[in-house]
Amino acid sequence: MSFLKKSPWIIHYDGTSCNGCDIEVLACLTPLYDVERFGVVNTGNPKHADILLITGSVNEQNKDVVWQIFNQMPNPKVVVAVGICATSGGIFAECYNVMGGVDKIIPVDVYVPGCAARPESIIDGVVKAVEILEEKRAAMTKKRKMAKVRRVSGPVSLSNMF
Amino acid sequence: MAGSMMSVLLYIFLGPLVGGLIAGIDRKISARMQGRYGPPLLQPFYDVLKLLSKESIAVNGIQNFFIFCFLIFIIFTGSLFFMGGDILLVIFALTLSSIFIVLGAFSANSAYSSIGAMRELLQMMAYEPMVLLTAIGFYVVTKSFNITDIMSFETPLVLYLPGIFLGFTYILTMKLRKSPFDISMSHHAHQEVVKGITTEFSGSTLAMIEIAHWYENVFLMGFIFLFFVWKMPGSWIIGIIACILLYFFEIVIDNASARYKWQLAFSSSWIAAAALGFTNLLILFLMK
Numbered sequence: 001m002s003f004l005k006k007s008p009w010i011i012h013y014d015g016t017s018c019n020g021c022d023i024e025v026l027a028c029l030t031p032l033y034d035v036e037r038f039g040v041v042n043t044g045n046p047k048h049a050d051i052l053l054i055t056g057s058v059n060e061q062n063k064d065v066v067w068q069i070f071n072q073m074p075n076p077k078v079v080v081a082v083g084i085c086a087t088s089g090g091i092f093a094e095c096y097n098v099m100g101g102v103d104k105i106i107p108v109d110v111y112v113p114g115c116a117a118r119p120e121s122i123i124d125g126v127v128k129a130v131e132i133l134e135e136k137r138a139a140m141t142k143k144r145k146m147a148k149v150r151r152v153s154g155p156v157s158l159s160n161m162f
Numbered sequence: 163m164a165g166s167m168m169s170v171l172l173y174i175f176l177g178p179l180v181g182g183l184i185a186g187i188d189r190k191i192s193a194r195m196q197g198r199y200g201p202p203l204l205q206p207f208y209d210v211l212k213l214l215s216k217e218s219i220a221v222n223g224i225q226n227f228f229i230f231c232f233l234i235f236i237i238f239t240g241s242l243f244f245m246g247g248d249i250l251l252v253i254f255a256l257t258l259s260s261i262f263i264v265l266g267a268f269s270a271n272s273a274y275s276s277i278g279a280m281r282e283l284l285q286m287m288a289y290e291p292m293v294l295l296t297a298i299g300f301y302v303v304t305k306s307f308n309i310t311d312i313m314s315f316e317t318p319l320v321l322y323l324p325g326i327f328l329g330f331t332y333i334l335t336m337k338l339r340k341s342p343f344d345i346s347m348s349h350h351a352h353q354e355v356v357k358g359i360t361t362e363f364s365g366s367t368l369a370m371i372e373i374a375h376w377y378e379n380v381f382l383m384g385f386i387f388l389f390f391v392w393k394m395p396g397s398w399i400i401g402i403i404a405c406i407l408l409y410f411f412e413i414v415i416d417n418a419s420a421r422y423k424w425q426l427a428f429s430s431s432w433i434a435a436a437a438l439g440f441t442n443l444l445i446l447f448l449m450k
């Protein structure tokens with residue numbers, strides 16, 4: 001029995017978006033669509049999140065940020081590129097500072113098309129992402145290769161506390 | 163003795179179930195108040211079970227140990243309480259458990275969790291006087307710190323201690339981590355300093371914090387229960403109804419108020435402790 005499907009927590013990152021897609025992402029939380037009824041919570045914290053929603057393309061300025069957020073998320077995790085900018089760069093693809101879609105930096109699992117992506121298609125994308133998340137979890141428990149606790153720095157210490 | 167052992171076992175096994183259900187109902191009612199459909203009733207359980215299957219990232223190896231201690235001491239506090247032990251001991255154990263979560267957040271050494279931890283310390287300073295006044299109030303009326311004695315007093319304590327009850331309700335909002343006092347750690351969709359004190363915890367460690375929070379909520383409702391039970395055999399029903407009403411009131415407050423700054427949270431709870439709690443005690447002394 002998997003509970004990942006029932007409680008996908010999301011972190012939303014705004015790349016070089018025109019804000020059109022961001023507003024649609026937030027629209028999913030409003031009473032009309034209310035994604036919380038599927039257990040979706042918009043956490044502001046990569047360490048609590050299961051799904052990374054990225055709107056807008058990546059550029060030279062934010063590529064490290066995108067990489068950081070992705071790395072700080074605990075496994076299993078999936079990435080959803082929302083809107084055509086996040087997919088390929090969209091109408092900004094030709095700009096001198098734009099690198100292109102999110103998949104230039106991190107592996108993307110689901111692409112949600114649209115400019116702006118409609119809330120319905122974003123929810124659809126999240127539902128697809130949840131399935132992939134479940135596959136990843138199943139693979140993870142099968143292999144049992146990954147340690148349950150990931151240490152990102154040295155061993156137990158009290159010296160760096162204060 | 164057998165009876166108190168029973169209630170401890172009941173608390174240990176049923177506590178998280180009741181606490182999780184309360185959290186589920188809370189989320190549902192909050193959603194309805196905001197005009198949304200809301201998550202399923204069992205959503206908090208799904209969340210915790212999911213967190214248990216996720217990876218736990220530790221910046222500092224000791225942080226997960228502190229959170230484990232936090233959980234253990236919350237259970238210890240609640241067990242002492244439901245055993246009918248000494249209320250002062252319960253309060254000290256509660257403080258100790260809060261210290262552990264603060265230590266855990268500090269040890270992660272991240273800006274957000276450090277701010278969260280400092281705010282948690284401030285909150286502890288803010289609510290501690292009122293919690294102590296509550297224990298003193300119980301003692302002044304019943305001449306005992308023992309919870310079993312307090313529960314078998316001749317009249318409901320709230321009649322003697324209305325001010326203390328109101329003051330305790332005020333700081334209860336802080337302990338339940340609800341707006342306007344959710345400055346160190348906020349719930350589900352709310353965000354403050356990323357996730358405040360829980361920012362650096364993930365996976366099973368975060369699940370432990372959630373479970374500890376359920377235990378804590380049940381135990382805090384027990385405190386409210388004390389104000390409303392007395393010697394009469396059926397009075398526990400009144401106590402439970404009072405707890406339900408009070409929790410509903412807290413949900414309303416949570417949804418109707420914006421977050422305070424820490425200065426206001428701090429000063430207002432001391433003012434509440436003085437104006438409601440201390441005045442109540444003074445009047446009790448004068449009436450004697």
Ligand code: SF4
Pocket residue numbers: 016017018019020021022055056082083084085086090091114115116117
């Ligand atoms: S896809 Fe369209 S709406 Fe979305 S960020 Fe790009 S330009 Fe804006």
